[in-house]
């Protein structure tokens with residue numbers, strides 16, 4: 001495999017530092033900033049959103065395709081895989097959990113889970129210095145009747161999931177308190193219909209009522225915050241999604257202390273979350289991003305570099321949103337090595353973040369404020385090719401992470417020694 005010598009990495013870094021300095025950017029300061037901005041890794045890429053429950057043959061509301069060998073089968077395997085992925089990324093990490101990843105002593109209904117059922121995750125996170133985020137899993141369960149949960153016509157179904165939602169908030173609060181690190185509790189439900197509904201209003205009334213019940217008690221913001229994730233449509237749910245973005249946006253602005261989660265795959269393909277950030281963040285306090293790569297639809301492809309990701313990070317940087325907007329990844333691909341899928345996504349997010357932090361954004365703002373749109377465009381083009389890669393390689397080297405494609409050797413070895421033995 002191609003390898004770059006340490007001397008060359010140092011040399012290129014020094015030269016990049018000089019280039020950035022000529023634009024007034026202090027690379028060393030940026031690197032400190034970079035290490036303080038966490039990216040929450042979605043644990044569910046490691047096992048195709050299956051979880052550890054063994055619910056039997058029920059419908060799955062998350063479409064995952066592929067059958068690459070080596071999916072994690074239990075908590076220890078999943079944590080080991082996440083450790084492996086983190087060893088390949090120089091980012092600051094958190095982990096995003098779903099309630100289907102509970103490890104209770106004896107089988108426990110999903111809506112009766114308590115904090116102790118996540119003990120292994122919490123202890124592991126503390127040991128590794130990671131923050132945790134949380135979601136009640138409103139999917140793949142016999143109580144998802146016709147694919148409905150919080151907005152079901154059936155009261156017993158709504159009650160079941162309201163209880164799960166209340167429990168998730170308590171678990172999130174406890175996690176945040178124990179780790180001394182605020183936990184973001186996200187609610188996403190798949191509720192919707194393949195064909196045109198006759199009574200949209202009814203389902204949304206039910207959803208309002210269920211959310212009100214879930215969110216009734218207030219928890220200390222130091223430890224947890226709530227966000228709601230909307231969606232445009234899903235496969236098999238082409239005509240109607242109860243929890244649309246507009247619905248949750250209106251809900252969040254009418255209630256105190258509820259935030260919004262925006263998944264980059266959940267809008268019309270020509271809409272961009274980049275423009276939504278300042279539209280929402282100036283009026284709603286808590287925002288979470290699910291960074292994904294939708295192809296044609298919300299396909300949840302592995303995150304890679306490109307304009308979409310780059311522009312997203314640039315917007316967070318230019319608008320100074322990093323303190324307010326939390327970042328998580330969200331995709332699942334079972335057709336390639338799952339640890340590689342995580343590492344590739346984390347490194348893509350990290351590189352785009354670094355690029356954004358290194359951008360001499362002041363110069364763009366200055367040009368714009370002076371009405372110099374020609375200069376603004378010319379500068380943007382110039383900034384697109386500043387030597388981020390040299391800074392990135394040096395960062396990898398300094399944080400003990402494989403430089404460049406060296407990452408792949410580490411993954412192949414792990415696949416041979418660990419993943420392929422899971423049969």
Ligand code: RNT
Pocket residue numbers: 044049062135188229231263290298330
């Ligand atoms: C689904 C949503 C949701 C899920 C996870 C598993 O469209 O994006 O965030 O991916 O909760």
Ligand code: ZN
Pocket residue numbers: 188229263290330
């Ligand atoms: Zn999502």
